[in-house]
Amino acid sequence: MNVNFSDDELVFRDEVRALLRDKYPADLREKQEGGIALGKDDVIRWQKILYQQGWAAVNWPVEYGGTGWTPMQKHIFANEMAAANAPDMIPFGVKMVAPVIYTFGNEEQKARFLPDILQSNVWWCQGYSEPGAGSDLASLRMRADRRADHYVVNGTKTWTTLGHFADWIFCLVRTSSDVARRQEGISFLLIDMSTPGVTVKPIITIEGEREVNEVHFENVEVPVENLVGEEGKGWTYGKVLLQHERTNIAGVARSKYRMQRLRERAARRVHDGAPLLDDRNFARKLASVEIELKALEYTELRTLAAVAVGKAPGPESSILKVKGTELQQAIDALFVEAAGYYALPCVPQQYEAGFPSTERIGSGTETQTALRYFNNRKASIYGGSNEIQKNIIAKHVLGL
Amino acid sequence: MDFSVTDEQAMLADSVARFIDNDYDFDTRQKIAGGDARFSREMWQTFAELGWTAVPFDEADGGLGGGPVELMLMMEQFGRGLVVEPFLPTVVLAGGVLRRTANAAQKDQWLTPLIGGELQAALAFAEPQGRFDLADITTTATNEDTHYLLNGRKSFVLNGGDADLLIIPARTAGQARDREGITLFALAADAPGINRSPYPTVDAHSAAEIVLTNAIAPPDSVLGGAGRGFETLRAAVDDATLAVSAEAAGILRTMHDKTVEYSKSRVQFGVPIGSFQALQHRMVDMLMVCEQCRSLLLWTAMVAASGGDDAASAISALKYQIGRSGRLVAQEAVQIHGGMGVTWELDIAHYFKRFTAIETLFGNSDFHLDRYIDLSNA
Numbered sequence: 001m002n003v004n005f006s007d008d009e010l011v012f013r014d015e016v017r018a019l020l021r022d023k024y025p026a027d028l029r030e031k032q033e034g035g036i037a038l039g040k041d042d043v044i045r046w047q048k049i050l051y052q053q054g055w056a057a058v059n060w061p062v063e064y065g066g067t068g069w070t071p072m073q074k075h076i077f078a079n080e081m082a083a084a085n086a087p088d089m090i091p092f093g094v095k096m097v098a099p100v101i102y103t104f105g106n107e108e109q110k111a112r113f114l115p116d117i118l119q120s121n122v123w124w125c126q127g128y129s130e131p132g133a134g135s136d137l138a139s140l141r142m143r144a145d146r147r148a149d150h151y152v153v154n155g156t157k158t159w160t161t162l163g164h165f166a167d168w169i170f171c172l173v174r175t176s177s178d179v180a181r182r183q184e185g186i187s188f189l190l191i192d193m194s195t196p197g198v199t200v201k202p203i204i205t206i207e208g209e210r211e212v213n214e215v216h217f218e219n220v221e222v223p224v225e226n227l228v229g230e231e232g233k234g235w236t237y238g239k240v241l242l243q244h245e246r247t248n249i250a251g252v253a254r255s256k257y258r259m260q261r262l263r264e265r266a267a268r269r270v271h272d273g274a275p276l277l278d279d280r281n282f283a284r285k286l287a288s289v290e291i292e293l294k295a296l297e298y299t300e301l302r303t304l305a306a307v308a309v310g311k312a313p314g315p316e317s318s319i320l321k322v323k324g325t326e327l328q329q330a331i332d333a334l335f336v337e338a339a340g341y342y343a344l345p346c347v348p349q350q351y352e353a354g355f356p357s358t359e360r361i362g363s364g365t366e367t368q369t370a371l372r373y374f375n376n377r378k379a380s381i382y383g384g385s386n387e388i389q390k391n392i393i394a395k396h397v398l399g400l
Numbered sequence: 401m402d403f404s405v406t407d408e409q410a411m412l413a414d415s416v417a418r419f420i421d422n423d424y425d426f427d428t429r430q431k432i433a434g435g436d437a438r439f440s441r442e443m444w445q446t447f448a449e450l451g452w453t454a455v456p457f458d459e460a461d462g463g464l465g466g467g468p469v470e471l472m473l474m475m476e477q478f479g480r481g482l483v484v485e486p487f488l489p490t491v492v493l494a495g496g497v498l499r500r501t502a503n504a505a506q507k508d509q510w511l512t513p514l515i516g517g518e519l520q521a522a523l524a525f526a527e528p529q530g531r532f533d534l535a536d537i538t539t540t541a542t543n544e545d546t547h548y549l550l551n552g553r554k555s556f557v558l559n560g561g562d563a564d565l566l567i568i569p570a571r572t573a574g575q576a577r578d579r580e581g582i583t584l585f586a587l588a589a590d591a592p593g594i595n596r597s598p599y600p601t602v603d604a605h606s607a608a609e610i611v612l613t614n615a616i617a618p619p620d621s622v623l624g625g626a627g628r629g630f631e632t633l634r635a636a637v638d639d640a641t642l643a644v645s646a647e648a649a650g651i652l653r654t655m656h657d658k659t660v661e662y663s664k665s666r667v668q669f670g671v672p673i674g675s676f677q678a679l680q681h682r683m684v685d686m687l688m689v690c691e692q693c694r695s696l697l698l699w700t701a702m703v704a705a706s707g708g709d710d711a712a713s714a715i716s717a718l719k720y721q722i723g724r725s726g727r728l729v730a731q732e733a734v735q736i737h738g739g740m741g742v743t744w745e746l747d748i749a750h751y752f753k754r755f756t757a758i759e760t761l762f763g764n765s766d767f768h769l770d771r772y773i774d775l776s777n778a
């Protein structure tokens with residue numbers, strides 16, 4: 001057992017730093033620093049830069065364009081990206097639907113879809129949850145009725161993140177109700193968002209922004225070639241995807257970066273005539289989150305190590321999701337505390353490009369802290385709520 | 401020991417409750433909050449007609465002679481209704497300073513129209529560098545014989561944009577963070593030298609950053625004794641701290657009740673989610689917090705009403721407790737509502753935001769626990 005980087009790992013780390021130094025565009029870096037939301041084009045530009053480097057698909061098999069990295073290299077990469085505050089990859093294409101396609105899809109589907117995902121030519125979104133099927137996803141009702149060479153799809157998906165940017169959507173659909181277990185009637189279907197009958201409606205979230213949507217399907221015709229694997233096996237494919245989703249959602253590297261920024265913020269904010277960082281109450285809260293985060297980092301490394309020797313991310317990944325999201329939310333709350341009254345102005349216009357700095361209220365992104373805290377209450381709810389994750393752990397790890 | 405309220409108090413509580421039920425439902429509230437004006441002048445007129453803007457003032461001044469208990473009963477309902485009208489800044493904060501210090505002329509000029517519902521007011525209790533220390537004041541008031549000149553910056557002035565009257569604490573003596581040397585000035589908000597930048601707040605209220613550049617304060621604008629304004633400032637803010645704690649108690653109870661209702665109607669896995677024992681226990685935990693908070697609120701209101709020296713420490717105890725234990729209730733309420741709890745459309749999200757803002761107002765839980773300890777050891 002050894003906690004230090006090997007020489008090779010240090011060389012790799014320097015390569016990642018070199019990419020960030022040389023290829024991370026200054027305008028995107030400024031937006032990230034200034035809390036200005038990236039547009040669709042910004043995201044695609046950055047993802048294409050990673051693709052040029054051969055680093056767009058860290059976890060894919062090498063034969064499809066993956067990096068072939070060791071767990072430690074993946075860990076180093078994630079840490080360096082987060083430490084540079086580089087944008088996160090949009091996960092739906094490269095991290096969620098792609099593993100299902102290369103694991104369960106046919107050769108034609110792999111050739112058709114994987115290169116465009118790898119190159120960020122096509123934007124994907126996820127069609128899982130429905131208004132009546134949240135935690136109980138298996139109760140989903142969106143129907144795909146088989147005709148000769150196509151399915152006719154009817155139903156509604158909800159909480160579709162960035163569906164309004166998407167070109168394609170991957171959906172769990174019900175192809176049969178005549179089954180013993182509801183899960184056996186579910187199939188995995190890929191749908192072009194521009195197909196007639198697909199309508200995207202915005203959902204405004206708690207902080208007033210639009211990032212999720214309802215997607216309505218009315219007699220949408222989907223070629224049978226878009227079915228991945230076999231009818232009725234969609235639930236199994238979807239579960240594999242969800243386990244991958246959970247590992248990503250922990251967000252350890254991002255949380256580490258945010259803790260560092262929080263320390264810097266607390267060093268600048270004054271409380272009782274001294275930096276807030278020196279206030280024992282606040283310092284204790286910071287320290288206890290840091291320690292819990294270190295523990296989570298090593299839980300993640302242990303999970304990665306298990307995956308490296310061929311084990312799929314199992315139910316233990318639920319631990320990463322639960323603790324990871326709890327820590328993210330704890331950090332959000334500490335940012336609000338550190339900002340004091342400057343958490344409370346609602347001034348999103350400050351975060352549009354070109355806003356004059358002389359009119360700025362609060363320091364840095366202080367006036368975003370409460371809005372972010374509100375929005376991120378979703379983290380313990382999405383990706384399989386933390387309650388569902390605990391059910392999974394209880395059933396599959398504890399055997400209860 | 402008597403927990404009963406007087407007939408007048410019961411009628412007051414009732415009238416606010418019925419107003420919320422009949423005239424201030426969530427849709428109405430959202431329309432007002434989303435409008436350009438951000439609060440309703442018509443609603444404010446109604447408050448005045450119902451006597452609510454008169455509640456905490458002496459009968460001799462045209463008030464109703466109410467105190468902490470009356471305010472508590474009103475604010476619990478305002479929490480339940482997510483009322484956005486600036487009752488707190490005008491009646492409790494600015495009104496709290498006026499009722500303690502205004503002389504006859506100042507009462508005529510400011511207090512009478514305030515009680516009549518014709519005046520909006522704000523108390524500038526914070527500065528950019530100050531965090532929660534009320535004495536951390538660098539705004540200066542230099543004495544030019546015929547008047548004072550005020551220079552400095554005030555931050556997060558609740559209702560600052562709509563106020564007709566601004567009460568500005570400024571330093572006539574002493575160093576920043578000294579309690580001595582703070583003077584309270586009553587200024588017309590449109591006087592020269594006062595620059596206001598108003599903004600909405602994340603909980604649908606409003607505040608402003610205010611810059612004073614050689615703003616002229618005539619001698620008759622001084623409220624109370626020159627250099628001795630800190631105690632009044634502290635007392636008015638304590639009134640407001642108790643008021644928002646009551647508002648928060650109303651919010652928490654409402655969030656709890658709505659969560660229980662939701663859990664009975666939301667069906668997943670073929671049953672209402674309220675049938676899951678894990679969630680039942682959590683909703684019971686929420687209930688226990690709500691009851692404990694209400695108990696502490698009643699105690700604090702009674703201590704404050706009795707006028708003793710221990711009111712400040714009780715108020716800090718309450719603010720600490722409501723913030724610390726209430727945060728978990730608010731978070732649980734959103735969590736148990738699932739994805740719906742994070743949508744703009746559902747009221748739960750807005751209760752969550754107002755509760756979160758209250759956590760910070762007038763000092764967060766860490767600040768008030770420290771203050772409680774300091775006052776206990778004194």
